[in-house]
Amino acid sequence: MDDRLSGYPDPDFSLGTLARMGSSRLVTKAHSLLVTDARVWPAPDERLGDTVSILIVDGVIEQIGAGLQAPDDVPRLSAEGRVVTAGFWNCHVHFTGREWSSAATAPAESLQHALDDMLLSHGFTTVLDLSSNPRTTFALMRRIATGELRGPEILTAATGLTPWRGMPFYVKADVPWVLRWLMPAPATSIGARLTVAAQIRGGAKLTKLFTGSYVRPDQVKPMRLPVARAAVAAAHRRGSRVFAHPSNRPGTEVAVEAGVDALAHVPDETEGTETLLRQAAERGIRLVPTLHMFASTVTTDDGYLAPIRAALGGFIRAGGRVLFGTDVGYMADRETRGEYEAMRASGMSTADILRSLTTEPAEFLGRADTGSVAVGNRGDLTVLQTRDDPSPADLANIQATIRAGRAIFLRDSPSKHTADAP
Ligand SMILES: [Zn+2]
Numbered sequence: 001m002d003d004r005l006s007g008y009p010d011p012d013f014s015l016g017t018l019a020r021m022g023s024s025r026l027v028t029k030a031h032s033l034l035v036t037d038a039r040v041w042p043a044p045d046e047r048l049g050d051t052v053s054i055l056i057v058d059g060v061i062e063q064i065g066a067g068l069q070a071p072d073d074v075p076r077l078s079a080e081g082r083v084v085t086a087g088f089w090n091c092h093v094h095f096t097g098r099e100w101s102s103a104a105t106a107p108a109e110s111l112q113h114a115l116d117d118m119l120l121s122h123g124f125t126t127v128l129d130l131s132s133n134p135r136t137t138f139a140l141m142r143r144i145a146t147g148e149l150r151g152p153e154i155l156t157a158a159t160g161l162t163p164w165r166g167m168p169f170y171v172k173a174d175v176p177w178v179l180r181w182l183m184p185a186p187a188t189s190i191g192a193r194l195t196v197a198a199q200i201r202g203g204a205k206l207t208k209l210f211t212g213s214y215v216r217p218d219q220v221k222p223m224r225l226p227v228a229r230a231a232v233a234a235a236h237r238r239g240s241r242v243f244a245h246p247s248n249r250p251g252t253e254v255a256v257e258a259g260v261d262a263l264a265h266v267p268d269e270t271e272g273t274e275t276l277l278r279q280a281a282e283r284g285i286r287l288v289p290t291l292h293m294f295a296s297t298v299t300t301d302d303g304y305l306a307p308i309r310a311a312l313g314g315f316i317r318a319g320g321r322v323l324f325g326t327d328v329g330y331m332a333d334r335e336t337r338g339e340y341e342a343m344r345a346s347g348m349s350t351a352d353i354l355r356s357l358t359t360e361p362a363e364f365l366g367r368a369d370t371g372s373v374a375v376g377n378r379g380d381l382t383v384l385q386t387r388d389d390p391s392p393a394d395l396a397n398i399q400a401t402i403r404a405g406r407a408i409f410l411r412d413s414p415s416k417h418t419a420d421a422p
Pocket of ligand 1 (some may be wrong): 092093094130329330
C-alpha cells in the first residue's frame with residue numbers, strides 16, 4: 001500500500017474487512033503486578049497520599065496499602081516514592097502518519113517505537129482515535145490485543161463523516177482523487193444513518209462528524225443540520241458517543257443543535273461562539289481543548305491563541321466539562337507539556353487537568369472501573385517522575401505506564417525486563 005494512503009481508506013478497504021477484524025474479540029490478557037513505594041493520588045478531588053503498595057491481580061486492583069505481600073511469581077515494580085495516578089486518557093489522537101502505514105504487516109519493532117513515542121511515554125493507557133484509516137487502527141488494536149505490541153486501549157471512530165463535498169483541505173492534500181469517494185461524505189440523512197450504522201457494526205465505538213470542515217485554509221463548510229442530526233441519532237441508538245469538529249460559529253451551531261456529545265476542539269474562529277459554547281456547557285456537551293495543536297500547526301501568535309484560550313475559559317465558567325486531548329497524529333509534536341501549560345494558562349489547576357485526563361473521560365465513556373486508583377478498578381496506572389504535589393508541567397514527565405497490571409512503558413529502569421514479563 002502506498003505510504004501516502006496510510007491515513008485513509010484504501011482500495012482493499014471494505015466494511016466487511018472491518019467487521020472481520022471487529023474489536024469485540026480484542027480482549028487484552030490481564031496481568032498481575034505489585035507496585036511498591038507509590039505515592040498514590042487516587043483521584044483529582046482527593047489528596048496525595050503517603051507511600052503505599054498497589055497489588056494488581058489479573059488486571060484488577062485488589063489491594064492498596066502498606067506492606068502488601070504477593071506470591072513470588074508476581075512481578076514487582078518500585079515507584080521509588082513517585083506520584084502514581086490513574087492511567088491517563090488522550091481523547092483526541094489519529095493514526096494517520098507514515099509510521100503507521102502497513103500496520104498489519106510492518107515489523108513490530110518500528111510500530112512499538114511509534115507507540116512508545118506518541119502515547120506510552122506520555123502516560124496514556126486509553127486513547128480515542130477520532131478518524132483514521134480503520135484498517136490501520138484495527139490492525140494496531142489486534143496486534144496490541146495479542147500482546148505482540150505494547151499499547152493503550154484504543155477506541156476508534158473509524159473514519160469521520162464530512163459534509164457533502166466538504167473534505168478538509170489537509171486531508172484532500174494526502175488522498176489521491178481516485179480514492180476520495182471512499183471518505184464518508186453523506187449528502188442526505190439516510191446516507192448519514194447508513195454510514196454510521198455500518199461503521200458501528202464494523203467495530204467503531206465512537207462517531208466523528210466534521211460539522212465545520214476547513215475546505216480551504218480560509219473557508220469552513222458546515223455540515224447540513226438534518227445530516228448531522230441523523231448521524232447523531234443513529235450513533236446514539238447504538239450507544240456510540242459523537243464528537244464534532246466545529247471550526248467556527250456555524251460549525252459549532254450545527255454541533256450543538258444536532259446534539260453531539262463532545263466538541264473535538266475549541267472552535268479556533270471564536271467569533272460569535274461564546275453563547276454557543278455556554279449552551280454546549282449547559283447541555284453537558286464535553287470539550288476537548290487541543291490548545292497546543294493550534295499553536296503547533298497554525299501560529300504561535302498570541303493574537304490568534306488568546307481568544308481560543310478565552311473561549312475555553314468561558315466554557316469552563318459556564319460549568320462545561322473538559323476531556324483531555326492533543327490531536328497528536330495530526331499534530332507532529334508528540335510532547336504533552338505544551339497542552340498542560342496552555343490549560344494552566346486558561347485557568348485550570350493540576351487537579352482540573354488530572355480530572356480531564358482520568359475521571360471525566362471514564363465517566364463520559366461509562367467506564368466506571370477506570371479513572372481513579374481504587375480497589376476493584378482496572379489496574380491502569382500512570383507513574384509520574386515527580387515525588388511531590390505535581391504542577392501541570394509535571395504531568396508531562398512520565399516514569400512508567402501500566403495497563404491492566406502490565407507495565408507497557410518504563411523509562412530507563414533496571415527492573416524493566418522483570419516488570420515487562422508476561
Ligand atoms: Zn484531529
